[in-house]
Amino acid sequence: MIRVENLVKQFGAKRAVNGVSFSVERGEVLGLLGPNGAGKSTTMRIITGFYPATSGRVTVGGHDVATDPIRVKALIGYLPESAPSYADMTVQGFLSFIADLRGFSGSAKKAAVHGAVETCLLEGVLHQPIDTLSKGYRHRTCLAQAILHDPDVLILDEPTDGLDPNQKHAARELIRRMGKTKAIVFSTHILEEVEAACTRAVIIDRGSVVANGTPAELKARSATAGCVRVTLGGAAADAAVAQFGQLPGALRAELLPGTDMAPDGRVTVRVYPTRDDSGAIGAAGAALTVAVAQAAQSAGWQVQALSTEEGRLEDVFRSITLPDAVAK
């Protein structure tokens, strides 16, 4: 549905987007991640036809946004970053204006506005001027405008920004549900959201794509992915760390910070598996959980919890976008 090829955007001397490529098919939800100023919003503004690209190509549903912008814009529902709307209009007036420009009229228009209002839970504020709404409601009004025409493609720039926890949850559910039949790109700084709603994530840093994969694939790149975490009763911390660190398939072991002070004398140790040059975990590493359990048993320690870590997106995000700080 969406193809972005070698996109470049130059603002004066500043290159905001530097050769970004990705594609999104129907049924996919792509999470766009990256530090502030990475170029996420700029990329989205080019896809939606607000900014022309300096070079590169964007097609949506087979139409080139540079040569056929109206077709592309008709296919897209767009929530801009600042969730703008006309302050002097009521929610109803605003949505019916958008419906007009989306080519709706008569009963189809009524149904479209009604559907968007229902999905975004705006019934209670329908006749209120937008400038008297709270921030979250203003955001939802702008989201309603994006989904009003049941678009095939949704571009949402930080759709959950400013929403309360319940609404954040509802918005994620909505994105996930709509993602089954649409192609969705959304940007966020909340990494749990990526796991909750995305089928794929792209990390952008300083204008370039630095990672592109499913949330599980990205998490597997985390340093703690595949680590065994064990909580022991009746064990000395130093002895446990030394013992586990020598197991076959173990690279090293460490005491989880803060757990040696627990009043009940429990300690939690993290054991890192050995990896080959490509970073993959070998057979011995994969069997590490069993080895740790057996070692604890033979030492007479009581295993209270034992788990294999999946890795954390946050660690991957940090290590990719802040390699120097993480190395320190």
Added chain:
Amino acid sequence: MNGQAAMKKHGSTLTNIAGIVRRELSGYFGSPVAYVFLVIFLLMAGFLTFTIGRFFERAEASLVSFFTWHPWMYLFLVPAVGMRLWSEERRLGTLELLLTLPVTLPQVIIGKFLASWIFLAIALALTCPVWITVNVLGSPDNGAILTAYLGSLLLAGSFLAITSMTSAMTRNQAVSFILSVMICLLLVIAGYSPVTDLLTRWTSPGVVSAVASFSVMTHFDALQRGVIDLRDVGFFLSVIGFALFGNAVIVRGLRAG
């Protein structure tokens, strides 16, 4: 969703322009500012016509003392009406919304312009009691009055198009107001007789009349005399076209980066 519904995701040129006109007009009439403006417009028109213009003392059945003041009134009132057209979209960030909807930039520009022009036309239409008055008091040349109304409407449109253009240049309504007043003032005084008389002392009459032909005054005066000359109408229409084209260039430039 079926194929037909999927097809109809953008409207025709006319429905798009109509949608924009409707929104802008409801914006005007939804706020008290519009009514305040209408009252000020009518009070000013009345004051200038009857006191300064000495409408009754002239004792003639014509609206000359009414129409002569229009360029000076429009000089401030039209920029006040049009200053927010684009600057407000930029300030609120709604420009991004508007320009990512399936409408073309010319449709938006024309829709916004038309809405404000309609508003000004309504203000102008509300002055018809003056017309009725002269008809009650005497028998004026109603054809000349009609062309003068046409000239007045075209004059307002020209100033409005210029204001629309300047309002795209800035997020600040006040700046856009000042810029448009300055440009419109230039267009007025280039043909204002006290100024042209002064100019003839320094330069040749040819230069003066060339400069004056770029003034709205020259063409507005001609229409007041009751003759519809296509060159006069064409002048106003080209000012409108030129300013709105400039408007499009400026909005495009905003996004080019």
